[in-house]
Amino acid sequence: MAVQKLQVAVAGLGRMGKRHAVNFLHRTPRATVVAAFTPDETEQAWAKANLEPHGVTIYSDYNQMINQEGLQAVVIATATKVHAEEALAAIEKDLHVLCEKPISLSIDTCREVIQAAKAKPHLKVMCGFSRRFDSSYRDAYEKAEAGIIGRPPLSGLRPVISTTLVVSSSIHDIDLTLWFFGEDTPVKSVAAAGVVAVAPGLKQYEDFDNAVGIVEFYGGRVAYYYCSRMMAHGQEDTTEFIGTEGKLTVNGNPQANLVNTYTNRGITREVPAHYYGRFEYAFVAEANEFTAAALDNTKLPFNLTSALRAVEIGSYLQEALRSQKKLYFDEIGNRIEQASL
Amino acid sequence: MAVQKLQVAVAGLGRMGKRHAVNFLHRTPRATVVAAFTPDETEQAWAKANLEPHGVTIYSDYNQMINQEGLQAVVIATATKVHAEEALAAIEKDLHVLCEKPISLSIDTCREVIQAAKAKPHLKVMCGFSRRFDSSYRDAYEKAEAGIIGRPPLSGLRPVISTTLVVSSSIHDIDLTLWFFGEDTPVKSVAAAGVVAVAPGLKQYEDFDNAVGIVEFYGGRVAYYYCSRMMAHGQEDTTEFIGTEGKLTVNGNPQANLVNTYTNRGITREVPAHYYGRFEYAFVAEANEFTAAALDNTKLPFNLTSALRAVEIGSYLQEALRSQKKLYFDEIGNRIEQASL
Amino acid sequence: MAVQKLQVAVAGLGRMGKRHAVNFLHRTPRATVVAAFTPDETEQAWAKANLEPHGVTIYSDYNQMINQEGLQAVVIATATKVHAEEALAAIEKDLHVLCEKPISLSIDTCREVIQAAKAKPHLKVMCGFSRRFDSSYRDAYEKAEAGIIGRPPLSGLRPVISTTLVVSSSIHDIDLTLWFFGEDTPVKSVAAAGVVAVAPGLKQYEDFDNAVGIVEFYGGRVAYYYCSRMMAHGQEDTTEFIGTEGKLTVNGNPQANLVNTYTNRGITREVPAHYYGRFEYAFVAEANEFTAAALDNTKLPFNLTSALRAVEIGSYLQEALRSQKKLYFDEIGNRIEQASL
Amino acid sequence: MAVQKLQVAVAGLGRMGKRHAVNFLHRTPRATVVAAFTPDETEQAWAKANLEPHGVTIYSDYNQMINQEGLQAVVIATATKVHAEEALAAIEKDLHVLCEKPISLSIDTCREVIQAAKAKPHLKVMCGFSRRFDSSYRDAYEKAEAGIIGRPPLSGLRPVISTTLVVSSSIHDIDLTLWFFGEDTPVKSVAAAGVVAVAPGLKQYEDFDNAVGIVEFYGGRVAYYYCSRMMAHGQEDTTEFIGTEGKLTVNGNPQANLVNTYTNRGITREVPAHYYGRFEYAFVAEANEFTAAALDNTKLPFNLTSALRAVEIGSYLQEALRSQKKLYFDEIGNRIEQASL
Known part of the structure; x- marks a missing residue:
């Protein structure tokens, strides 16, 4: 047949x-x-x-x-x-x-x-959260689930740290956080700070070319993000997952391929110029797994609602960045005026 | 159409x-x-x-x-x-x-x-010399040709060093040498030494589980090889290309993916278990480039004769290993008894 | 004599x-x-x-x-x-x-x-800010001053990111920030979030075993810090300095010595158990330079006032952590209620 | 007192x-x-x-x-x-x-x-074999002795590989081999090949600026060496110790300090310009341990006879290099004409 x-x-x-x-x-x-x-x-x-x-x-x-x-x-x-x-x-x-x-x-x-x-x-x-299909993130997730770095993400108290995030337009790192923490983990507070370092024109759009953000979740977890439009060396996307008994890093040493060049300037390795250099095969895996789910009527690897939550948290970060205020939430997601101590 | x-x-x-x-x-x-x-x-x-x-x-x-x-x-x-x-x-x-x-x-x-x-x-x-299609080896080759490590491989005096070679059955590293040195470079001498460390049964077949070999070429180039059947940590295939002004390494830091695990034992990265984990996409490139050459009647990336030369040099290494003798050749490929000083 | x-x-x-x-x-x-x-x-x-x-x-x-x-x-x-x-x-x-x-x-x-x-x-x-005497931090500082990563730290818009800080008791990373930004750079805002992950007893002292903090400075610079009492793998102290045209990392790949162990678990390197394993020779340099300044009546490498400022910023981070509020300051150092947009 | x-x-x-x-x-x-x-x-x-x-x-x-x-x-x-x-x-x-x-x-x-x-x-x-006092080599030696990479060096069948050796004048790497194999291990054969790549004047002294050598020992151990006068990038001294169940490397990733520079050329680390940048503290340890042995009349960490053996093996390598012949020895150290199969 x-x-x-x-x-x-x-x-x-x-x-x-x-x-x-x-x-x-x-x-x-x-x-x-x-x-x-x-x-x-x-x-x-x-x-x-x-x-x-x-x-x-x-x-x-x-x-x-x-x-x-x-x-x-x-x-x-x-x-x-x-x-x-x-x-x-x-x-x-x-x-x-x-x-x-x-x-x-x-x-x-x-x-x-x-x-x-x-x-x-x-x-x-x-x-299309392509990082969910990246073999390195998947390996890190499995290791975290297996308890290699201590308490598992779904029940433990554990900060997730992701050092590269484009707060306003990209939501990949927020989605990574939801993946590792569980997509229903409620947000407790959001704070951020940004600078305009290379593109002065951004100011009129209330936008920034570098920003850092902290998202605190109920249940004792914290995520922090760094986003930049000035990665001179290329695509970086380094992520750390810190547990009670260890740490997992993904792409802590960015590289375009397996070549190192030794000259009188030292030892150099190149870095992918763009995200597709880093994530090409994640997109291929995405296409294949989406196809399999459609043909076989099997479960997709993650829910559509996490896309909503990623947008929501992204919008909080953007508001925190623009207003320079810290935002607070109760455990069912309502905005509150004061921190819940 | x-x-x-x-x-x-x-x-x-x-x-x-x-x-x-x-x-x-x-x-x-x-x-x-x-x-x-x-x-x-x-x-x-x-x-x-x-x-x-x-x-x-x-x-x-x-x-x-x-x-x-x-x-x-x-x-x-x-x-x-x-x-x-x-x-x-x-x-x-x-x-x-x-x-x-x-x-x-x-x-x-x-x-x-x-x-x-x-x-x-x-x-x-x-x-099917798959490494010829590997993006890291190709990048190293282009850098060498561009003179980044000094005199170019086709005219310079430059040792190539490849630390992993299965002398008897695999000929990938010999082919790499021919690629970087030029496939017509004549062999001057061959020496090798081997041990049986883990598989005593190999002795009856005059075979070894670890071996090192040196192949000296006319024109001032030397290649050396290390081959082992006991890579406990997985697939390694580290290669060095040393020039007058620098060095290129390919896979000097073997890794299965981009994850590093930090625990109380230190920082660990895993290694591909087998060669396909290292070279999968080289095989895909091979299939595509062979297809293109056949359909468009364009030149293949390398000649069939290098396959013959790789087998030839492999057989010299094996003879040097078994006989424990150093072998000598004149510039047109004839065996001679003495070194040509 | x-x-x-x-x-x-x-x-x-x-x-x-x-x-x-x-x-x-x-x-x-x-x-x-x-x-x-x-x-x-x-x-x-x-x-x-x-x-x-x-x-x-x-x-x-x-x-x-x-x-x-x-x-x-x-x-x-x-x-x-x-x-x-x-x-x-x-x-x-x-x-x-x-x-x-x-x-x-x-x-x-x-x-x-x-x-x-x-x-x-x-x-x-x-x-005794020993890191000021560490040869790696000094090299990074000289490279930053030489413009290798873009605009120099004293006049540019540049976030400094330091991933390991004990907010309450240690002030090394804050001092590093002052060193790279200039000790007179005024603070604009401070936000922080912490969790108690491994030592529940800390709660009664309003203390945390993991915390992240963001310190925003006037002039377009941001520092962020991560502090943890659960570094299972040993001493880490990784620091990043991000410029408009590049980035410098110090100790991005922590290691106790130059040994790598390859086994069937992968490739492992060990990490110093304590800060003295990382900073021993910085303390020796400190003793020698302090001695030289005293004997020769020459300038010390940094002012005593930066010690005051480091304590000050540390106390802000601690307050932000305990109160869960974001703190704001005007350009001459007075606390203000609202962000200065 | x-x-x-x-x-x-x-x-x-x-x-x-x-x-x-x-x-x-x-x-x-x-x-x-x-x-x-x-x-x-x-x-x-x-x-x-x-x-x-x-x-x-x-x-x-x-x-x-x-x-x-x-x-x-x-x-x-x-x-x-x-x-x-x-x-x-x-x-x-x-x-x-x-x-x-x-x-x-x-x-x-x-x-x-x-x-x-x-x-x-x-x-x-x-x-003064300073590497015997280097903390990384000592750590590697202890790990090898502890069986981490399989059979211990004194009884096992194990090649040692050292990729940097100045055959004629320096004997550090030969001494390292004797340290790890045991100083009484008899030599079985010696082969070498060299080229003159950058200093044509060396030819008149029968000297080379690049050389590789293989020393085979009785008892199933092999050492191989690479020596070069053209390390454009600085001091390298990489050593591998390969065992039946793993491998130890020392200085596989040479570095002058802990700084990495990320720019649009990629990620670069510098390398020590000279051996003292790599081995300074080994010399300090040497001075202290020699002093302690003299004052307390305790045993030195290694015998003077290994210095003799290192010179001896160095002279064999030099002879093999100049004569282009492979040299053979019986188990009590006499030169023989043929390999002992």
């Missing part, structure tokens, strides 16, 4: 959309790409050269695309502001959805998508 | 054959697997489950397989002793060939295959 | 006092120890065995000791609560003073000592 | 002699320097400025110096060719001797010194 391949459409063919298209087409044995949408002419030309010869139909209209006969899933890699409406339209058409993060910067809109997904439990709707 | 995919057959479905089949089927966009051969029933069962559903015909006879209509290329991953005859039969049928190393342990047989390949210059016949 | 050696007395012979005594006696060519004070009988016995044979007079009374004929300097390594009064008494007697940090936990008392020292400018009075 | 300090004379005040003088004067609590000899006027001026004020008498005649009243020990750091005669004269005068390596390049002369030392067993006569 011939293999049944998941029939996938890709919406948006910018840098990340192209990568998703290639990954689902060529590196996901149980999936194939049958349709792609982009309103951009340059991207359409790329699609004609690279996707069409493999049998992919190219669309300039999203809604036309999702009506294509036989389509089973949509990967959404368009601009953030249309993620949610495209996801809702796809769910409406009974399509599985892999949506780039964030679903929306609006918490209400995130909730709407989660509601729509809950109403059709046979659909797999996932937010 | 639909994409033309290279029609590939895989001979042998042992550990490495399975990996080649999967790589050509699922990770090589411009190729597909249409046939596979194995005489082994367990392997045939695996093929029925994993290859047949993708349209692969399974054979228990190699010659039947290579007669399949439309076939364009064969990947040979059977036992070493049948590599050469299978390669010759494929060339005879006008098929491109990617043959696992070594082509043969007999130098004459290697020559025969090279002759057959030369007679059909439209065919791509390549020996 | 015979060498004139600085005549030094050591007050307190606990763990650190013993080390100072040995360093000034045996590892500081231009100094000698002539007197030592301890009220503790066990410490006196150690002194009789280890110091007396080298011509050191042992005292059980501090004031008697500082009256010894010919004495030129006192090293104060007693309990924190008597540091200030002993320093004042020594200054009164016209003696140079090297005082273990902190001078006092009271800011007013620190000020008193600073005043007394200022009144006798011929005396060298220094607080 | 006042401390009795070993009364030491230093012969030779070149780079290493100055360091020994400073170490025995200022960093060896139980020793003092009372005399120094140098025929060189510049060195004498240095001694007048740096040693004389500490009570050291300066001599321009070695024999006058060793007649100084009360002298107990001599440190010999003159040119290699006078080491032996100075050592013999010192032994004749009943003085303890710490002699820089090698005692002599002549094996017969080495034997003469060993004989003279044996005749006066109350004297401590030691060759």
Whole structure:
């Protein structure tokens, strides 16, 4: 019997959309790409050269695309502001959805998508937190769960420390925290501080090019974040998980490959220029596992609600950064004026 | 116009054959697997489950397989002793060939295959030296060529040092040396020493579980090798390239992934258990580049004759090891009794 | 002409006092120890065995000791609560003073000592911030000053990040910040969060075993700190200095020595068990440089006032930790209610 | 009772002699320097400025110096060719001797010194193999002895690999091998190969600027060495000890200090420019342990005969390098024509 391949459409063919298209087409044995949408002419030309010869139909209209006969899933890699409406339209058409993060910067809109997904439990709707599929983070998670660094994350008192976070736009590190602490852990307080060091123009947007933040959770856990737009040496993404009996680091020594160069300047190793150099194979794993869940109707590796919570905590950090105030919450998530001692 | 995919057959479905089949089927966009051969029933069962559903015909006879209509290329991953005859039969049928190393342990047989390949210059016949496709070795090679460590490998006086080599059966490190020194560099002398440390039974086969070897080349270059069957910590494959103004190392700090574990025993990182953990993506690159050369009739990244030379130098090292004698050669490759001072 | 050696007395012979005594006696060519004070009988016995044979007079009374004929300097390594009064008494007697940090936990008392020292400018009075003498931190400082990571610390906008700090008792990392930012940089805000993970008894003292803190300075600089009492793997003290064009790390890969052990568990290196394993030679440099400044009447490498500022910032962090409030300051150091946006 | 300090004379005040003088004067609590000899006027001026004020008498005649009243020990750091005669004269005068390596390049002369030392067993006569005092090598040795990497070095079958050796002049790595294998392990064969890569003038002295060597020992152990005069990046001295169940490396990641610099060129660490940057504290330990052995009449950490054996094996390597022949030995040390299979 011939293999049944998941029939996938890709919406948006910018840098990340192209990568998703290639990954689902060529590196996901149980999936194939049958349709792609982009309103951009340059991207359409790329699609004609690279996707069409493999049998992919190219669309300039999203809604036309999702009506294509036989389509089973949509990967959404368009601009953030249309993620949610495209996801809702796809769910409406009974399509599985892999949506780039964030679903929306609006918490209400995130909730709407989660509601729509809950109403059709046979659909797999996932937010693309690629680090959840990275083999190093997974190894660290398994080691933490196995108690190698002491009390397990779900019951212990343990700070998680992640040294690279883009507070406003990226929510990867917040999602990592939720993964390791448990996505239902309530936030107790949020504080942050930022500077504008290299891009003075950011000030008018109340934005920063460097920021640090502390998120305190109920149950004795603390996360801290450092985010920067001035990583001269390349992609870093170092994470520490500290337990009562040890510590796990992920990417404490960033490197592009296994080469070291010894010269009269010392010993040097290069660093990936961009996040795809660090996370390429996590995206491939993501494509394969999303496909398997859709075809086999198995559980996705994490819930859609954690995407909502990541946006929520990200918005707290941004508010703490802009207002320079420390924010406090009670155990059921309501804002309060004073710390709960 | 639909994409033309290279029609590939895989001979042998042992550990490495399975990996080649999967790589050509699922990770090589411009190729597909249409046939596979194995005489082994367990392997045939695996093929029925994993290859047949993708349209692969399974054979228990190699010659039947290579007669399949439309076939364009064969990947040979059977036992070493049948590599050469299978390669010759494929060339005879006008098929491109990617043959696992070594082509043969007999130098004459290697020559025969090279002759057959030369007679059909439209065919791509390549020996599977996977390290030639590894991104770290390639980066080191480019840096060496760019003069970062001084005189370039093709004209300079420069020792290459490779600390892991299985002298008798594996010839990867010898091939690395030929790559960096130039495959025509003549050998001047060969010396080696070995011990039987963990497997006393090897003595009856005149074999060793640890060995070191020095190969001196004309033109002022020296390579040295360390090979061991007792790498308790896992796959290592550390290589050094030393130039007049610096040094390049590849995999000087072996690691399975990017996790470091800090406990009261210190800081630990794990190491890949096997070579595929280290070289998986080199094999994928190999499949893709072989395919491109076959479809586009472009040059392969290295010549088949280097496979012959690697076997030749490997046999010298083995003779030096068993006889405990130092071997000498003149500049055109003849054995001589005395060192040429 | 015979060498004139600085005549030094050591007050307190606990763990650190013993080390100072040995360093000034045996590892500081231009100094000698002539007197030592301890009220503790066990410490006196150690002194009789280890110091007396080298011509050191042992005292059980501090004031008697500082009256010894010919004495030129006192090293104060007693309990924190008597540091200030002993320093004042020594200054009164016209003696140079090297005082273990902190001078006092009271800011007013620190000020008193600073005043007394200022009144006798011929005396060298220094607080023992040993990291200022560590060759790695010094190298990082020189590199930062040379602009290797972008704008220099004294004028640029640059976060300093130090991942290990004992907020309440140790002030080393705060002093490092002042060193790199300039000791007069005014504080803008302070926030912190702590957990009690391993020592529940700390709660009654309003203390924590893990804490993170952010100190924001005017002029666009931010420092952040992580402090822990549960470093299972040993002494860590990792520091990052992030600039507009790069980053410097000190001790990013902690290690006790240069040995790596490869076994079937992976590759392991050990870590110093305690701070003296990390900073031993910084203390030796400190003894030698303090001695040189006293004998030659040259400038000490840093001002006494930074010791006051470090205590001040440490007390803010502790208050932020206990009250869970974010603290705000104006540019001249006054507490204010609201952030100055 | 006042401390009795070993009364030491230093012969030779070149780079290493100055360091020994400073170490025995200022960093060896139980020793003092009372005399120094140098025929060189510049060195004498240095001694007048740096040693004389500490009570050291300066001599321009070695024999006058060793007649100084009360002298107990001599440190010999003159040119290699006078080491032996100075050592013999010192032994004749009943003085303890710490002699820089090698005692002599002549094996017969080495034997003469060993004989003279044996005749006066109350004297401590030691060759300055500083690596024996290096804390990392000692840690590696203890780990090897504890069986962490499998069979212990004294009875097991285990290759030792040292990647940096100056074959002709330095014998440190050979001594390391003898330390780890046991100094009485007989040599079975020696082979080597060298190139002249950067200093063409060396050819007329039958010397090389890069060389590799293999020394095979009876009992199933092999050592291999790499020596180079072109370490552009600085001092390296990496050593591997490979056992049946693991491996120990010493200085696998050379570094000058604990700073890493992250810029757009990647991540760089510097390397010590010279051996004293790597081994400074080993020399201090050497001075202290030699002093303790002399004062307390305790055993030195290793025998003088290993210095003879190191010279012997060094001369074999040099012969193998120049003649390009492999050398063979029987189990009692006689040269033989053929390998003993």
